Structure formats: C-alpha cells, structure tokens
Amino acid sequence: MRSGRFISLEGGEGVGKSTQAAMLADALRGRGLGVLQTREPGGTPGAEAIRALLLDKQYDWDASAEALLFAAARSDHVVHAIRPALERGDWVVCDRFVDSSRAYQAGGDDLSDDAILSLHTIGSYALMPDVTFLLQADGAAVAERLAARDSDGADRIGARSAAYHARVAQRFRDLAAMDPERFVLVDASGSPHDVHLRIMRAMAPLLGEGG
Numbered sequence: 276m277r278s279g280r281f282i283s284l285e286g287g288e289g290v291g292k293s294t295q296a297a298m299l300a301d302a303l304r305g306r307g308l309g310v311l312q313t314r315e316p317g318g319t320p321g322a323e324a325i326r327a328l329l330l331d332k333q334y335d336w337d338a339s340a341e342a343l344l345f346a347a348a349r350s351d352h353v354v355h356a357i358r359p360a361l362e363r364g365d366w367v368v369c370d371r372f373v374d375s376s377r378a379y380q381a382g383g384d385d386l387s388d389d390a391i392l393s394l395h396t397i398g399s400y401a402l403m404p405d406v407t408f409l410l411q412a413d414g415a416a417v418a419e420r421l422a423a424r425d426s427d428g429a430d431r432i433g434a435r436s437a438a439y440h441a442r443v444a445q446r447f448r449d450l451a452a453m454d455p456e457r458f459v460l461v462d463a464s465g466s467p468h469d470v471h472l473r474i475m476r477a478m479a480p481l482l483g484e485g486g
C-alpha cells in the first residue's frame with residue numbers, strides 16, 4: 276500500500292538534478308509534507324557501497340555486470356528506503372532512478388530496454404515514479420557547470436565518450452516520448468531558481484494547487 280508520491284529527476288551529468296532535487300524537497304517540506312530526498316546509485320548504506328564499486332575507474336565491469344550492479348543497488352534502495360517512505364505516506368524525491376539504467380545501460384549493442392525492465396521487476400517490484408522530470412540544457416552550459424564541480428575529473432561513467440553521452444541524451448528523449456504521462460521535460464537553463472519555478476509549476480496539479 277502506498278500513499279506518498281514518488282518523483283524522480285533525470286538527465287545527463289551536470290544538468291542540475293541534485294540542485295533541483297534539494298530545492299524541490301525543501302519546497303515540499305515547506306508545505307508540511309514528509310520527504311525522503313535520496314539519490315541513485317545510492318540512498319542506503321548497501322547501495323552506496325555498490326555505487327563506489329560502480330564509479331571506481333579501477334574496475335572494468337562489462338555491460339551486463341554494470342546493469343546488474345545498478346539493479347542490485349536499486350533493489351536495496353527500494354526495499355530499505357523508498358518503499359518504506361511511500362508506505363509511511365512520505366514523498367520521495369529521487370536524483371536518478373530506473374530511467375537512468377534504461378538510458379545508460381540499454382540502447383547500445385548489449386542490453387535491451389526489456390532486459391533492464393526485467394531486472395527492475397526482479398529487484399524492485401517494477402516500481403515506477405509518479406512523475407519524472409527530465410532536465411535538459413545545452414552542452415556548453417553543462418560543460419561549464421561540470422568543470423566548476425568536478426575539478427578532480429569525471430567518474431568511470433561520466434568519463435565515457437561524447438558519442439556515448441549523446442546516445443544517452445537521445446535515449447532519455449525517446450523514453451519521455453514513449454511515456455508522456457509520466458515525464459515532464461524541463462528546460463534546465465538559467466539560474467537554479469528559474470529551473471525550480473518551472474518544476475514547481477509542473478508540480479501544481481500533483482500538489483492540488485491548480486494550474
């Protein structure tokens with residue numbers, strides 16, 4: 276039984292997901308709602324340990340091992356954090372969820388979307404967000420944000436080729452087009468406050484605050 280709402284934020288590295296997740300969580304708390312603000316990979320001690328394995332450049336996981344590790348991290352996160360929060364009636368604001376696996380781990384030569392969704396069924400009851408904000412901004416603005424944030428360089432996945440990241444961005448757009456009821460496309464350009472206002476406008480119906 277779930278009564279809370281589950282919101283995910285998706286998009287490429289540096290587009291502003293974590294910043295917006297924090298602002299959205301604050302706005303929901305300000306309305307008196309219980310909120311779990313969390314992230315993937317991670318969100319529980321077990322999933323954070325898997326995150327460290329996934330992002331460490333010393334490991335050369337192949338495509339299936341990588342997909343399984345993300346699914347295992349997500350399973351722990353759903354079982355021990357997300358589902359209990361929803362059952363308490365809290366709102367969950369999650370920085371990345373299964374759509375990241377569908378965009379990053381599927382769509383290349385190795386794994387299909389159906390394979391990722393099967394892992395999600397096995398590991399996480401096929402739980403899907405109620406709303407997914409897909410943040411999009413132009414490459415130059417994002418590169419600037421990343422240069423300022425990651426002065427010690429990108430992680431194992433962030434460091435992949437521009438072609439890989441372009442394919443991921445296209446996969447996100449395809450997923451949004453396939454499920455327009457759940458996805459909300461968000462222009463992530465401008466200040467953090469500008470982007471937050473766009474997200475809150477889209478949240479209004481869910482919050483019962485009118486158009």
Ligand SMILES: Nc1ncnc2c1ncn2[C@@H]1O[C@H](COP(=O)(O)OP(=O)(O)O)[C@@H](O)[C@H]1O
Binds near residue numbers: 289292295423424463
């Ligand atoms: N709208 C924005 N304009 C300028 N800088 C931003 C904006 N949103 C976030 N940033 C900064 O850009 C960097 C990446 O943002 P972050 O929220 O960590 O992105 P993500 O979680 O998508 O990787 C951070 O240093 C953050 O402070």
Ligand SMILES: Cc1cn([C@H]2C[C@H](O)[C@@H](COP(=O)(O)OP(=O)(O)O)O2)c(=O)[nH]c1=O
Binds near residue numbers: 288315316370372379
């Ligand atoms: C959740 C998830 C993340 N990732 C990748 C995206 C990122 O490159 C990396 C770490 O995610 P994250 O810390 O959110 O990166 P950023 O803040 O830079 O956007 O893991 C996947 O490949 N599959 C997944 O299912």
